[in-house]
Amino acid sequence: MSVVVRFPPSPTGFLHIGSARTALFNWLYAKHTGGTFLLRVEDTDRERSTPESVATILEGMQWLGFDWDNTTDPKNNGKTYYSQFEHRERHAEVARQMVANGTAYYCYASTQELDAMRAEQKAKGLPQRYDGRWRDRPASEAPADVKPVVRLKAPLTGETVVDDKVMGRITVQNSQLDDMVLLRGDGTPTYMLAVVVDDHDMGVTHVIRGDDHMTNTFRQVQIYRAMGWDVPVYAHLPMILGPDGAKLSKRHGAPAVSDYRDKGYLPEAIRNYLLRLCWSHGDDELISTEQAVAWFDFDGIGKSPARFDFVKLAHVNAHYIGLADNERLADLAAPFLKEALGRDLTAAERDVLIRALPDIKPRVQTVREIAEATLFYFHRLPLHEKAQKLLTPEAKAHLRDLAERLKALPDFTAEAIEGAFRAYAEEKALKLGGVAQPLRAALTGSNVSPPIFTAAALLGRAEVLGRVQAVVEG
RNA sequence: GUCCCCUUCGUCUAGAGGCCUAGGACAUUACCCUUUCACGGUAGUAACACGGGUUCGAAUCCCGUAGGGGACGCCA
Numbered sequence: 001m002s003v004v005v006r007f008p009p010s011p012t013g014f015l016h017i018g019s020a021r022t023a024l025f026n027w028l029y030a031k032h033t034g035g036t037f038l039l040r041v042e043d044t045d046r047e048r049s050t051p052e053s054v055a056t057i058l059e060g061m062q063w064l065g066f067d068w069d070n071t072t073d074p075k076n077n078g079k080t081y082y083s084q085f086e087h088r089e090r091h092a093e094v095a096r097q098m099v100a101n102g103t104a105y106y107c108y109a110s111t112q113e114l115d116a117m118r119a120e121q122k123a124k125g126l127p128q129r130y131d132g133r134w135r136d137r138p139a140s141e142a143p144a145d146v147k148p149v150v151r152l153k154a155p156l157t158g159e160t161v162v163d164d165k166v167m168g169r170i171t172v173q174n175s176q177l178d179d180m181v182l183l184r185g186d187g188t189p190t191y192m193l194a195v196v197v198d199d200h201d202m203g204v205t206h207v208i209r210g211d212d213h214m215t216n217t218f219r220q221v222q223i224y225r226a227m228g229w230d231v232p233v234y235a236h237l238p239m240i241l242g243p244d245g246a247k248l249s250k251r252h253g254a255p256a257v258s259d260y261r262d263k264g265y266l267p268e269a270i271r272n273y274l275l276r277l278c279w280s281h282g283d284d285e286l287i288s289t290e291q292a293v294a295w296f297d298f299d300g301i302g303k304s305p306a307r308f309d310f311v312k313l314a315h316v317n318a319h320y321i322g323l324a325d326n327e328r329l330a331d332l333a334a335p336f337l338k339e340a341l342g343r344d345l346t347a348a349e350r351d352v353l354i355r356a357l358p359d360i361k362p363r364v365q366t367v368r369e370i371a372e373a374t375l376f377y378f379h380r381l382p383l384h385e386k387a388q389k390l391l392t393p394e395a396k397a398h399l400r401d402l403a404e405r406l407k408a409l410p411d412f413t414a415e416a417i418e419g420a421f422r423a424y425a426e427e428k429a430l431k432l433g434g435v436a437q438p439l440r441a442a443l444t445g446s447n448v449s450p451p452i453f454t455a456a457a458l459l460g461r462a463e464v465l466g467r468v469q470a471v472v473e474g
Numbered sequence: 475g476u477c478c479c480c481u482u483c484g485u486c487u488a489g490a491g492g493c494c495u496a497g498g499a500c501a502u503u504a505c506c507c508u509u510u511c512a513c514g515g516u517a518g519u520a521a522c523a524c525g526g527g528u529u530c531g532a533a534u535c536c537c538g539u540a541g542g543g544g545a546c547g548c549c550a
Contacts, residue, residue: 010550042550084550111548118547127476128546149548167479176477176546184548191550214478215545238480239543247543273486276499280487283498302487304480305543312486312500322513362513390510421509436509448511 003035004205007061007068008084008195010042011053014256015060017308018210018240018248021274025237026208027066028275028296038202039068040082044194049085060257064267065289075202082202084194091189091197094227095150095182103226104182106148107134129178150183152222160218165235165298167211172218180219192216196223204232211236235298238278238305248308264336264366266324269317277306286319318365326357329370336371341379349378352458359450373450377458380467381445390447395438396472398428402435403468412461418453442471 005026009019030037041057043049058081061068071080075087098104107130109117118128135153142148155174162170182193189197195216199207207217214236224231242252249255254263260270272287280302281287281295321329330353337353338344345353356374364370375381383391405420406412421439425432440452443464449455456464 008550012550045550048550107548114548122475125475129476170478172478178546181548186548188548190548195550210544211479212544216550218478236479241543243485245542276486278486283488285486285499302480306487307485309485309500315500318513363511418509425509431509433509440510446510450511452509 001205003030003033004038004203005030005035005208006038006040006199006202006204007066008040008042008198009057010045011049011057013048013053013056014258015057016248016255017257017260017274020060020064020257020270021240021277022208022210022237023061023064023066024271024274025235025279025296025301027068028292029206029208029298030069031293032296035205036069037066038070038082038204039080040084040198040202042191042194043083043085044088044188044191046085056258063261064257064270070202082198084198087194087198087201088189090201091194092183092187094197095189095193098152098182098226099150101226102153104150104152105135105179106139106142107151107179107181108142108146108148109133110146127176130180132179135179147185149181149185151179151181152219152226154179154219154222160221162217162221162234164217165206165233166238166301167214167236167303170214172215177218177222182223192219193223196220196227196229199232200224200227200229206233206235208235208237211238235301237301238303240277241305241307243307243309245307252308253310264332264368264370265313265317266320266332266367269313269320272320273313273316277308278302278304286316314365321364321367321370322361326354329357329361329367330354332367333370333374336368337375337378340371340375345378352377356450356455356458359454363450376444376446376449377455380470383441383471384446386447387441387445390437390441391471392438395434398424398430398435399438399442399468400472402439403465403472406461406465406468409461412457412464414451414454414457417456421453439468442468 007019007023007026009015009023027037029035039061041049041054043054068081070076070082073082076082077086095104099106114130117131121128130151134148134151154177158174159171160174160177164170180192181190183189217234217236221231240248242248244252254260257270261267268289271289271292275287275292275296276285279296279300281300284291284295287295330350333353334345334350353374356377357370360370360373364373402421402424405424406417409416409420421435422432424430425435436452437447439456440449441447443449443452443456443459459467
């Protein structure tokens with residue numbers, strides 16, 4: 001039987017980076033097995049499920065390159081994804097079937113009544129669970145003014161066992177589980193019911209999700225059993241924690257996938273980094289997506305939670321920047337440069353950027369840093385304090401002499417410029433750095449830059465002479 | 475509080491009873507390369523949570539303890 005997996009985000013306003021990891025593992029497993037990857041938006045919470053928040057999820061998925069297979073499924077009613085909300089009637093129907101076959105029942109307890117029950121349980125130090133007060137009570141005793149909920153008639157004895165592909169065999173005593181609500185008083189389904197019905201209707205064979213769902217799994221398995229449906233294979237992934245070991249949240253700086261794009265990370269780097277959280281393949285670290293598809297399987301997944309390490313992510317990102325096409329990087333850096341420059345790059349400037357990239361790539365870790373490192377090509381920057389110190393009176397005198405030689409160069413290439421500087425340094429018994437550093441200061445305003453002779457060639461003779469003159473006279 | 479799960483360098487991890495003097499990667503330290511900064515190269519510091527078993531032999535199996543995470547909603 002072919003594998004069917006799904007990723008079921010709820011539209012909370014952004015795609016969480018932890019959810020992205022779950023999406024990645026599902027997507028990889030589908031690709032690895034030649035199976036199907038479905039997207040289902042869990043939009044039953046009408047407050048949060050705005051068109052914008054759904055669009056954000058879709059954008060995040062597309063940016064990461066996680067293409068799903070049900071974009072044109074008839075079950076979507078014209079949408080590019082399965083909307084849980086649209087199937088609420090089907091969910092309610094299943095709840096009614098369960099009442100009919102005796103695996104669920106109506107409960108007329110009011111919210112206040114249940115709050116009081118839980119408060120009492122808590123005060124006595126007892127586990128907080130529904131006590132089954134309507135489980136066997138006849139409908140004739142139902143109060144007229146309460147709209148009942150439908151609850152699962154869960155088994156009271158025995159145990160529920162799940163053979164998890166990551167965690168192994170996990171067991172819970174049924175006495176620990178109460179009769180959960182399946183259908184609310186207003187007739188809408190709860191998450192527990194909706195998930196099971198949708199997964200069954202969509203033919204999901206493998207449920208790969210965060211282990212925060214572990215206890216939900218036992219309850220969902222009971223629903224499958226009550227309906228006589230096949231239970232899917234489960235794989236619960238350990239959580240991703242923040243650097244401090246607490247649940248990854250806004251507090252840690254970047255909870256949303258879009259934050260990473262805005263900080264200048266590449267989607268392939270995010271994929272590689274996320275893959276290595278809780279999953280491994282021997283000593284392999286830098287793993288292409290193609291390789292990941294070939295290698296990914298459940299046996300590589302670890303059981304313990306992982307902390308998110310921004311420093312290592314940056315390293316992985318640097319690796320993929322090194323691999324990336326220069327034109328692509330130039331286009332990705334353009335918005336950042338526009339932000340700094342207050343204008344768009346001209347076609348000629350874009351060309352300079354592309355030609356500068358081979359020198360820039362090994363020096364940056366993010367696309368944003370590409371913009372920072374290349375800003376001087378397009379704009380004269382103020383002299384940094386450390387650059388100022390390099391421009392001693394002697395250094396300025398050398399630059400004045402060198403400017404004359406640069407004017408006389410037949411070709412203004414990096415090799416020619418370097419030749420001129422080396423010859424001059426030798427004549428004056430100086431180290432190359434003694435003349436190269438002042439040039440760097442003059443051209444970039446900084447004591448740190450990409451190799452200065454290639455930078456000078458890219459800048460062009462007129463601009464170089466202009467910048468040198470500005471500091472020599474300044 | 476009850477239940478479920480987890481525990482190897484600071485971090486991500488390799489490790490399926492002898493291959494372990496515990497390996498790799500990031501970070502970190504030193505050196506080399508070098509026009510600066512990077513990249514790259516070489517070397518170094520650094521971990522089996524603790525306590526009991528089982529075994530000729532345990533990071534690996536079992537049991538406790540401690541610590542961490544998650545779940546206990548008419549949220550998803």
